[in-house]
Structure formats: structure tokens, C-alpha cells
Amino acid sequence: MTLLACTDFDAGYARSAPCVRGLNIGVEEGEVVALLGPNGAGKTTLLMSMSGLLPSLGGSVSVAGKTLTSGKPRAAVRAGVVLVPDDRALFRRLTTEKNLRLAIRERGRSSARKSLEHVLQYFPALTPRLGVAAGQLSGGEQQMLAIARALLQQPRVLLIDELSMGLAPVVVQSILPVLRDVAASNGTAVVLVEQHVRLALEVSDRAIVLVHGQVRLTDDSSALARDVGRIERAYLGGAE
Numbered sequence: 001m002t003l004l005a006c007t008d009f010d011a012g013y014a015r016s017a018p019c020v021r022g023l024n025i026g027v028e029e030g031e032v033v034a035l036l037g038p039n040g041a042g043k044t045t046l047l048m049s050m051s052g053l054l055p056s057l058g059g060s061v062s063v064a065g066k067t068l069t070s071g072k073p074r075a076a077v078r079a080g081v082v083l084v085p086d087d088r089a090l091f092r093r094l095t096t097e098k099n100l101r102l103a104i105r106e107r108g109r110s111s112a113r114k115s116l117e118h119v120l121q122y123f124p125a126l127t128p129r130l131g132v133a134a135g136q137l138s139g140g141e142q143q144m145l146a147i148a149r150a151l152l153q154q155p156r157v158l159l160i161d162e163l164s165m166g167l168a169p170v171v172v173q174s175i176l177p178v179l180r181d182v183a184a185s186n187g188t189a190v191v192l193v194e195q196h197v198r199l200a201l202e203v204s205d206r207a208i209v210l211v212h213g214q215v216r217l218t219d220d221s222s223a224l225a226r227d228v229g230r231i232e233r234a235y236l237g238g239a240e
């Protein structure tokens with residue numbers, strides 16, 4: 001089933017000049033899609049618009065067939081769209097545990113505890129860091145915390161911007177398998193913006209290359225991994 005669909009979708013900051021134009025993409029239940037593209041291609045703008053943080057400029061986004069209201073982030077979260085932004089948006093002075101608990105503050109004590117235990121199984125490295133301020137965590141731990149907090153919101157669609165920004169590849173490699181796991185076990189549709197093309201292809205089922213706000217290339221990640229030159233040529237604007 002197609003969980004996330006953008007139809008004739010325009011996004012950006014000025015109606016006269018959308019950064020993302022006429023986008024038609026779908027992400028299946030349990031699918032991990034890598035959203036690739038050069039700087040300024042519109043990847044962040046697209047994620048912000050899909051998650052309601054930026055009003056759309058045209059077209060629609062739907063989750064499981066239900067159209068989202070443009071520019072309404074809370075409604076998007078209620079529909080199951082959760083964004084991990086590139087700055088991770090943690091409360092740096094609050095402890096790791098408090099950051100996590102804020103995501104589940106409306107749940108009963110026992111349900112909150114179970115959810116917390118469940119999410120910490122994905123990131124056991126966070127358990128000994130629960131009492132530490134988020135701002136004191138390493139970059140990798142902060143990214144784990146940001147993803148763990150997003151998972152506590154039980155996303156049907158998980159959008160992750162620049163997962164590896166500022167992180168060593170070895171750290172990224174420890175985080176990426178969690179996304180596969182979440183997609184496989186919960187049926188979550190995952191959209192991952194990632195600058196490291198090879199890492200992105202390793203973890204994803206399919207890649208979409210966005211250039212100047214339009215889809216320039218899309219294919220199975222395994223096929224693209226065998227000929228990464230196709231992606232480079234797409235970035236440069238050449239033929240596939």
C-alpha cells in the first residue's frame with residue numbers, strides 16, 4: 001500500500017518561485033527511500049512542507065489516502081508524519097530521558113514506560129546516558145536521541161533530514177540498520193535525506209534524485225549502487 005503520496009506538489013518560500021515543482025512521488029508501507037540531490041535541490045524544503053512546517057504552494061500530500069491540510073504540523077503528526085530535522089531540535093538543557101518523556105507525556109505511566117523500554121532497545125547506547133543533558137551527548141548520541149524521540153511518536157511516515165551530518169561514518173553505520181528494522185517491523189515508510197550516497201543506497205530500497213526541485217532519476221537502490229555514475233550524472237544534469 002502507498003502510505004505517503006505527493007501529487008503535483010509544489011513547495012517553497014514564494015508562490016512565484018517554488019523550489020519543488022509538480023512533484024509526484026509515493027512511498028510504500030515498509031519502504032525506505034533515500035532522497036538524494038545536490039545542495040539547494042529542495043530536499044529540506046520538501047520534508048518541511050510534507051510535515052506541515054511550511055505551507056505548501058500547490059498540489060497535495062496524503063497519508064494512506066487521506067489528504068493532509070497544508071501548513072499544519074500537529075495535524076501531520078496526528079496523521080503519522082514525523083520529521084527528524086537536520087538540527088535535531090533537542091532540548092539541550094534537558095536530560096535525555098526528559099527529551100524522550102516529552103514525546104509521550106500524554107500517555108499513562110505504564111504505557112510510557114513500555115514505550116521507553118521499547119525504543120531504548122533500538123538504541124541501547126542511550127540507556128546509560130538517560131540522566132545526561134542532551135547538549136552534553138556526542139553527535140551520534142544526539143542523533144540517536146532525535147530518532148528515538150521520533151519513534152516514540154509512532155510514525156507511519158518517518159522523515160529524516162541529513163542523518164549523518166557531522167557524524168563519523170562508523171556512527172552512521174550503527175544508526176542506519178535501525179531504520180530498516182523500523183520499516184520492516186512496523187511498516188513505517190521512511191524517507192531519508194543523506195549526503196553519503198553509498199550509505200544511503202545501502203540502507204534504502206529505492207532512491208529518488210531531486211535536482212532543481214524535480215525528480216531527475218528514481219530506481220531501486222541496489223541497481224543504482226551497481227552504477228553510482230548514474231546519480232553523479234543526474235546531479236550534473238546530464239543524461240542517465
Ligand SMILES: Nc1ncnc2c1ncn2[C@@H]1O[C@H](COP(=O)(O)OP(=O)(O)OP(=O)(O)O)[C@@H](O)[C@H]1O
Nearest residue numbers: 012013014019037038039040041042043044045046
Ligand atoms: N528560509 C528560506 N527562505 C527562502 N529560500 C530558502 C529558505 N531555505 C532554503 N531556501 C532556498 O530553497 C532552495 C532549496 O533549499 P533546500 O534547503 O530545500 O535544499 P536541499 O536540497 O535541502 O539542500 P542542502 O543539502 O543544501 O540542505 C535553495 O535555493 C535555498 O536557497
